[in-house]
Amino acid sequence: MNATPxxxxxxxxxxxxxxxxxARRALGDPRAAVNLRWLRTLSGAPVxxxxxxxxxxxxxxxxxxxxxxxxVAGGRPGYAQICAPFELYALVRLLQPKHVVETGVSSGVSSxxxxxxxxxxxxxxxxxxxxxxxxxxxxxxxxxxxxxxPPGLSTGWAIPFRSSRWDLRVGDSRVLLPQLIAELPSxxxxxxxxxxxxxxxxFEFETLRPKLTxxxxxxxxxxxxxxxxxxRFAKEVGARLSRRGTGDLVGFRFPTRPRRKAxxxxxxxxx
Numbered sequence: 204m205n206a207t208p209x210x211x212x213x214x215x216x217x218x219x220x221x222x223x224x225x226a227r228r229a230l231g232d233p234r235a236a237v238n239l240r241w242l243r244t245l246s247g248a249p250v251x252x253x254x255x256x257x258x259x260x261x262x263x264x265x266x267x268x269x270x271x272x273x274x275v276a277g278g279r280p281g282y283a284q285i286c287a288p289f290e291l292y293a294l295v296r297l298l299q300p301k302h303v304v305e306t307g308v309s310s311g312v313s314s315x316x317x318x319x320x321x322x323x324x325x326x327x328x329x330x331x332x333x334x335x336x337x338x339x340x341x342x343x344x345x346x347x348x349x350x351x352x353p354p355g356l357s358t359g360w361a362i363p364f365r366s367s368r369w370d371l372r373v374g375d376s377r378v379l380l381p382q383l384i385a386e387l388p389s390x391x392x393x394x395x396x397x398x399x400x401x402x403x404x405x406f407e408f409e410t411l412r413p414k415l416t417x418x419x420x421x422x423x424x425x426x427x428x429x430x431x432x433x434x435r436f437a438k439e440v441g442a443r444l445s446r447r448g449t450g451d452l453v454g455f456r457f458p459t460r461p462r463r464k465a466x467x468x469x470x471x472x473x474x
Contacts, residue, residue, distance in 0.1 A: 215239055215250045222257040223289050229267035230312075231274070234286040234450075241447045242290045245420045245454050246297045256296045260289055263319060269363035270315060277310070277353040277360060278343055284312035285396060285424055287452055294420055295320030300391030301327050304383065306376045306407060307397030307424075308333035309350040311359035318366040330370045330387070332379045333358045334397065377403075380410050390414045395423040401430035408436045415457040422454040 213221070219239040227235045242253055274282045285291070291313055295303065303321070308314050308331050321327040335358050338351040352360065358373055372379050376397055384390070390411050395404055404423060415421065421442075423433045433453050437444040441462040442455040 215254060218254055219257055222254065223260050226260040226263050226267050226289060229264045229271060230288065231271040232286070232288075235288055237289050237293070238287065238447050241287075241445055241454070242293055244445045245290075245422075245456060246294055247418065247456065248297045253293060253297065256293050257289070259296070259323070260292070263292070266315070266319065266363055270310075270312065270361045273361040273363065274310065277356060278338075279310070279349065279353070282310065282349055284309060285394075285452070286450060287447055288312055288316040290447075291394070292316040292320045294392060295327070296323060298392065298418075298420070299324055299326065300419075302387050302390055303327065303329045303392045303394075304331075304380075304387075304390050304411065305329065305394040305396065306332045306380065307350075307395070308358045308371070309335075309352075310361035312361065313394060313396060314359055314369070314371075315362045315364075318362070318364075318369055321368045322366055327391075328368050328370055329366075330372070330383055331359075332372050332374070332376045332383065332397070334375050335373065376407065380407060384410055384414050387414055389416045391416050391419050393419065393421050396425070399425045399428040401432045404429040404432040405436065408432070412440070412461075415461075417457060417459040419457040420454055421457055422452065424452045426453050427451040 216239045219237045223237045237257060239253065243250060246253065274280065295317055303317050305313060314329060314331055317329045321329060336348060336351045338347060338353050341354060343351065358371065372383065393411055395407050426433050434444050437455045439462060441458045444453055444455045446453050
C-alpha cells in the first residue's frame with residue numbers, strides 16, 4: 204500500500220504570517236501578525252481564499268508607512284490601536300459587507316483598514332462614531348489617555364487618504380448609534396472600540412441586534428474591562444464567542460437563526 208504523500212511547503216498559518224510581514228513592519232505594530240484561525244472562524248471562508256486576500260497586504264505598505272509617520276509626528280511613536288488591522292481588512296474583502304459600523308476611531312487605524320478594503324471592493328460604507336478627548340497640552344502627560352487627540356488634529360488624524368465611503372459621526376454613541384441604526388437597512392460587520400464598560404458594550408450590542416445580518420461578524424476589543432457582556436450576549440443569540448489568541452479582542456458570527464429573547468429577560472448587563 205502506498206503511503207499518503209505528505210504536504211510540502213509552509214503551513215497555512217506560517218504563510219499568513221509571512222504575507223502580512225511587510226505591512227506589519229511598515230505599520231510598526233508587532234502585535235498585528237494575522238491570526239489565521241480567528242480570521243477563518245469569523246469569515247467562514249476557505250483557507251486558500253483567505254491567503255489569496257492576504258497577498259493584497261503588500262499593496263498597503265506605503266499607506267502603513269504613512270500612518271506610522273503620522274503617529275510619530277503626532278507624539279505617539281509607540282501607539283498601538285487595534286491589534287488586528289489586517290484581519291479587519293480581510294473580513295471586509297472576504298464578506299463584501301454593505302454596511303460596516305464601528306464605535307471608537309481615535310487616530311483611525313481600524314477605520315483606515317476598513318476603508319481600504321471597501322475601496323478595493325468598490326462597494327459598501329463605513330459608519331464610524333467617535334467621541335474624542337483632547338490632549339491638554341503640547342505633550343501627552345502620563346495621566347492622559349493615549350487615544351486623546353494631539354493639538355490641532357481631529358478624529359481619524361492618522362488616516363493618509365480620503366474616502367467617499369466614510370460616514371463619520373462625532374458624538375456620544377448613546378445618542379448617535381440609535382439614530383444610525385434607525386437609518387440603516389442592515390449591519391453586516393460591527394466593531395466596538397469606544398467606552399469599555401459592561402453597560403456600554405451591552406447597550407451597543409442590543410442597539411445593533413435588530414439590524415445584524417446572518418453571519419455578520421460582531422467584534423469587541425478590550426473586553427478585559429467589559430465583564431461578561433460579550434460572552435453573555437453571544438450565548439443569548441446562540442453564537443460561539445472566539446478569542447483572538449490570548450488577547451482581549453473577541454468576536455462571533457451573528458447566527459442565521461438567533462435565539463429569541465425571553466419575554467422576562469431585561470436588557471441590562473449582568474451585575
